Amino acid sequence: VSGEWAAIEQIASLAGKLDPPEVGMGDDAAVVAVPAGGRLLLTADLVVEGVHFDLSYCSPSDVGWKALAVNVSDVAAMGGEPLHALVSVVVPAGGDLAGLYEGLVASAGEHGCRVVGGDLSSGSELVVSVVVTGRVAGAGPVLRSGARPGDTVFLTGPLGASAAGLALLLADPGASGPLAEAHRRPHARVAEGLAALSAGATAMIDVSDGLATDLGHVARASGVGVSLDEVPVAAGATLEQAVGGGEDYELLFTAPDPSAVIGAFEDAGLRPPVAIGSCVADASVRLLRGEPLGQEGFEHRIG
């Protein structure tokens, strides 16, 4: 934590959302309370200008929001709750640091975690590197590897909105509306992850790389196949965007008892998840309505 954090702390304080930990920015390290005798979740994701986003169609504030949200989403995908965030930024000369931190702090507030530290440097392209810590209840975490044949596969919401929004933004950088917003300012599904954990979820992942890819991660880690009956497609998106698009940050999970799942989401006041198929013993199976599931989304953003 370097001296430049004075500026950041000021920005964060102005935004009125910084709830200081025991020792926050300004000393060598932040000091935070940890869950008694418990385990901690730690996740890291960075976004790079020109690779993960383009400032022509999203604002610095959007970049800050999303960089925080995608890390929280990884905690949610374990059935955890976010606690702290550390945010390190590389910013080119003239970069809108205040806008970036405004989005970061707003996202942290929305997702219930506290920015407790970070670092800042100049550089030639904008990089936002975030680490989020999380706590997880005794029954968790929900890994990718626990799905069993016969488990039902659930999704917390329809897919494709982010990819459809990106298509709109590439055609018109000033586009607005729910699809563009879904791409610029995604929300992590923390409450849904907790409900899935309480309902006995056996495996879980957030849909960041696309349904086909992320479902593949769960199937491979668990040693099961998957046969899908349907893929819920967001209004305004195509089936291809829903299967391959990624960045929707809905949670995909498997569970043996569908009625327990519906009950847990109802109890939490959440929209019920959609049962989209089931796990099968043959680990080579990837079907959608009996046809091979397209791999359009497979690692599509890498390389």
Added chain:
Amino acid sequence: VSGEWAAIEQIASLAGKLDPPEVGMGDDAAVVAVPAGGRLLLTADLVVEGVHFDLSYCSPSDVGWKALAVNVSDVAAMGGEPLHALVSVVVPAGGDLAGLYEGLVASAGEHGCRVVGGDLSSGSELVVSVVVTGRVAGAGPVLRSGARPGDTVFLTGPLGASAAGLALLLADPGASGPLAEAHRRPHARVAEGLAALSAGATAMIDVSDGLATDLGHVARASGVGVSLDEVPVAAGATLEQAVGGGEDYELLFTAPDPSAVIGAFEDAGLRPPVAIGSCVADASVRLLRGEPLGQEGFEHRIG
């Protein structure tokens, strides 16, 4: 934690130093044990090519080593012990990622912490963004703000070697020897920080920005002045390099009982720290042998 970590995990495993946590790389988040009922230290520092280092005079392995070590140093400066590291890297096409991770993993092993996660992206310049967690015993952490008038000021070792090494490397990028090594591969003073904590240290900081700057941080945070009798200068370095150079990562601390300090370091089998002066009540005082302490090092690396 994205899919690219398969490559990193392989590299780390080959290096034979990766001691996996409960859940490591490959799921959405790492799961780590935390000190029972305790508090956790969290620190973040990033290094950027062309700002913090130049690959003309240090190798990718050196960059990895140092990026990890400077984070551990922040934990040491609180009187803590490092636990986990998360490492996110932006690498240009053709970058030597294997060399970078070799240095990171070697540094993590040397400093007693485990790499449990991170992220990886392409980009136009090399960026290494590290977060380190640490634990701290009940008497800690040692903040910057606890120094009191009458406390003795200690340094864990002589200063200036890193700045002298950098001068050598700028003149001859192939330079070797202890000064060049001090700049390329610094060591964090974890054992020394623990000894200082056990000896009742009232304030502590690592000398990363230069003695004048870092002493100023402690004095301002504590509301005391400082009057120094001497500055121990590393062999081959100048007094100016020792006062203003930075990046030596020795610990500067204050303590009320010098004999307790010497005893604690002796008990730990450590080289005794050097008593370099004392804290005074007048918060405006910054003296070296009665003369105004030069501010050559003041925020010299920023801007």
